[in-house]
Amino acid sequence: MLRTASLALALFVFWLLLSGHYTVWLMTAGLAVSVLLALAGRRLGFADEEGHPVDRVIAGLTYWPWLAREIVKSSITVTKIILDPKLPISPRLFHTKVSARTPVGVATYANSITLTPGTITVAVDRENDRFLVHALTGAGAEDVEAGDMDRRVKRFEGRAE
Known part of the structure; x- marks a missing residue:
């Protein structure tokens, strides 16, 4: 679970760096999408030790x-x-x-x-x-x-x- 949370955080930070928009709505949407992608990554197997060696x-x-x-x-x-x-x-x-x-x-x-x-x-x-x-x-x-x-x-x- 730590690896999935770390992946979600990394995706969210990456999204923030690329976005440049910091409204509450967009940050909430970015966080939600990051969490969903991390969960999907866990399920699909790329949030493992090799794919995300946190x-x-x-x-x-x-x-x-x-x-x-x-x-x-x-x-x-x-x-x-x-x-x-x-x-x-x-x-x-x-x-x-x-x-x-x-x-x-x-x-x-x-x-x-x-x-x-x-x-x-x-x-x-x-x-x-x-x-x-x-x-x-x-x-x-x-x-x-x-x-x-x-x-x-x-x-x-x-x-x-």
């Missing part, structure tokens, strides 16, 4: 700022590479291990790799717990293979190292 919000408050820093650092690195007339790239395609066990953890890790400039998750192999990753440089590949992001996603999932 229990990961607290863990996300430590993971997302770290990811934002990594994105900025990688953006600067890729920008330097692009602006260098010699274009010092050494593309690599490699497999990396995945410690994440939940669908939310696997998706978070795969998307985090892709969001970080210079690396892309090409394929997910759940049977062998690995990703196929393309990196623009050897250093980018080494960063992924070092496993820091993997360990942080594992913590984000709620699993200790």
Whole structure:
């Protein structure tokens, strides 16, 4: 029930942000529609742990700022590479291990790799717990293979190292 209430609240806040109208009638209607959609989502199965992982919000408050820093650092690195007339790239395609066990953890890790400039998750192999990753440089590949992001996603999932 907490997940459904959280989904209703998230939908209502999203509606308020998009609407820009704050009359009593429209806010009441927005709240009613948000609650109905959350109940329908619960019944249809998208208000579950995978579709609305509200229990990961607290863990996300430590993971997302770290990811934002990594994105900025990688953006600067890729920008330097692009602006260098010699274009010092050494593309690599490699497999990396995945410690994440939940669908939310696997998706978070795969998307985090892709969001970080210079690396892309090409394929997910759940049977062998690995990703196929393309990196623009050897250093980018080494960063992924070092496993820091993997360990942080594992913590984000709620699993200790």
